[in-house]
Amino acid sequence: MTVQYLFEVLGTAFFAISGALAANKKSTPDWFGVTFIGFITAIGGGSLRDVLLGSYPIVWVKDVYFIYAILVGTVLASIFYKTLHKLRKTLFLFDTLGIALFTIVGTEKALSLGAGPETAAMMGMFSAVMGGVLRDMLTQEVPIIFHKEIYATACLAGALLYLMLHYFGISRNINFWLSGSLIVAIRILAVRYNLSLPKFRRQTV
Numbered sequence: 071m072t073v074q075y076l077f078e079v080l081g082t083a084f085f086a087i088s089g090a091l092a093a094n095k096k097s098t099p100d101w102f103g104v105t106f107i108g109f110i111t112a113i114g115g116g117s118l119r120d121v122l123l124g125s126y127p128i129v130w131v132k133d134v135y136f137i138y139a140i141l142v143g144t145v146l147a148s149i150f151y152k153t154l155h156k157l158r159k160t161l162f163l164f165d166t167l168g169i170a171l172f173t174i175v176g177t178e179k180a181l182s183l184g185a186g187p188e189t190a191a192m193m194g195m196f197s198a199v200m201g202g203v204l205r206d207m208l209t210q211e212v213p214i215i216f217h218k219e220i221y222a223t224a225c226l227a228g229a230l231l232y233l234m235l236h237y238f239g240i241s242r243n244i245n246f247w248l249s250g251s252l253i254v255a256i257r258i259l260a261v262r263y264n265l266s267l268p269k270f271r272r273q274t275v
Contacts, residue, residue: 086143114201169198170253194229220260228253
């Protein structure tokens with residue numbers, strides 16, 4: 071078992087926790103409903119990436135441990151619900167680490183399947199954010215990518231840095247940490263200082 075694989079499984083569990091907490095906050099669904107939202111949050115982005123790239127079987131279909139990670143995350147969200155709500159900053163950090171990891175993993179996978187650099191960057195971003203978008207849509211929240219704080223852009227910046235360093239032959243491990251660290255740094259600074267991209271404005275007649 072590689073460190074990267076372990077992080078992928080842990081990241082899946084953390085995203086499942088995020089989805090379960092979001093589902094329970096919105097209403098009082100049963101276990102199936104909460105687990106379903108957790109499942110979509112955890113594997114939605116990776117599944118969409120694999121479908122778009124024509125990579126089959128989809129990762130969670132091929133490896134049952136990702137499903138186990140989702141179930142464990144959902145159970146933990148139930149058992150430690152009150153504690154987790156008090157640790158929102160910690161969960162923010164886990165979510166940030168998760169999107170950083172999934173961005174780089176998604177970018178790498180797209181490259182390995184023959185995608186061009188532009189497509190690979192988009193697939194990396196999709197891997198990280200689309201699960202959260204689907205979660206927000208299912209719980210009738212404004213998708214996180216439409217919030218004013220920088221989120222998907224941080225993932226795209228990390229993916230582009232990875233591609234640039236990959237082009238210049240930087241070793242994979244160094245590249246992985248540098249690109250992931252950029253995503254984490256952008257997210258933390260954006261939230262800490264309330265940073266956002268310029269608003270899109272259009273004049274009306």
